[in-house]
Each structure stands twice: as structure tokens, then as C-alpha cells.
Amino acid sequence: MRRHSYFGFLFCGIFLPGILGFPQTNTSIDCDSLLPNYEAEPQTSAPPYIIAVSFDNFEPGNEVQVTLEALGDAGFKGFNLQAREIDGDVPVGTFKITDPNTKGLECHNMTNSAVSHANSDVKQKITTTWIAPQEARDLQFIATVVQNLENFWVGIQSKTLTPMHSESVNVTGKSKRKVCFE
16 A cells, blocks of 8 residues: 555656646747647736837847846746737747747747747746847837736737838947048
């Protein structure tokens, strides 16, 4: 009897958390619809999360710091973050993975075109770096954020970023504009 109890305890300890808890890193969020791979419906209330960006404008090759952050104590376990042109449905640009709680995703055969959770630990904030593509129009960062299996928000948007065509900008985003006086 003692042996059966031990195996029952071991079975529950190994498999039950994965069955009852938030699925581990194999939980995916679809690149196109941004919906998680389970049956719950997205929340319709205002999301308790924001997407902040380091610049309003960009040039090809610029690096833009992007932060996904919980408001208050509304941590999150999963997310998918992409840059998309306004009214577009395909990710643009690529991400440099700089946060250990994140991993790059391949969407539409583009490596690191989206960034997602690397684990199911509760997070208050993640920060990543996005690299602007050679050509893009006005865009926004868009995210799905999963608080738990019942609560997730789809389509959280950052402010709009606009490509700059009138001045040159280096990869840090600082202007290289020259001022000439006559």
C-alpha cells in the first residue's frame, strides 16, 4: 500500500501542475490572430497592461526599446508582442532578445518577428529591443497578454510610430542632423 501511495503522490506532483496550471512554454499564441491556443474568450474590459516605446519616429535599422508592463499588481504569465503597420496583419521588423523572460518567435518565416514569454513565471514587466525594417509605414506594437487561463487581452496597442524620411537617424535613434549657419 505504501508503494502505491508513493507513486500516486509522485504522479500528482509531476503531472497535475501542468494539467491544472498555466501551460508551460508550449502554450502558444497564434502569429496572425494573436489568440492563445485554448478555448477561453478574450476579455473585453480595458487591459491592465501598457506598451511603452522609447521613440515616436524611426528610420531603417533604428533600435527601439519596447516595454510591456502591468498596471498595478496585475502580473502576466504569457504574451505575444509584434510590430505591425497600421491596418496590417503581418509583423514587421525584428526583435533582439534582451530579457531572460522572453524568446523570439518566427512568424511568416521571419526569425524574431515576434517576441513571447520564455516561461510561465508571473511577470510585471518585460523589455525588448525592436529593430526597424528597411521599409515600413506608420506602425504600432500590438500584443496579447495572458494573465491566467481565464483572463487574457488581445490587441493591446502602443502609440503610433512614424517613419522619418526628412532626416538621418543612427541605430541609437539619435538625430545626425547637421545645423549650418551662413
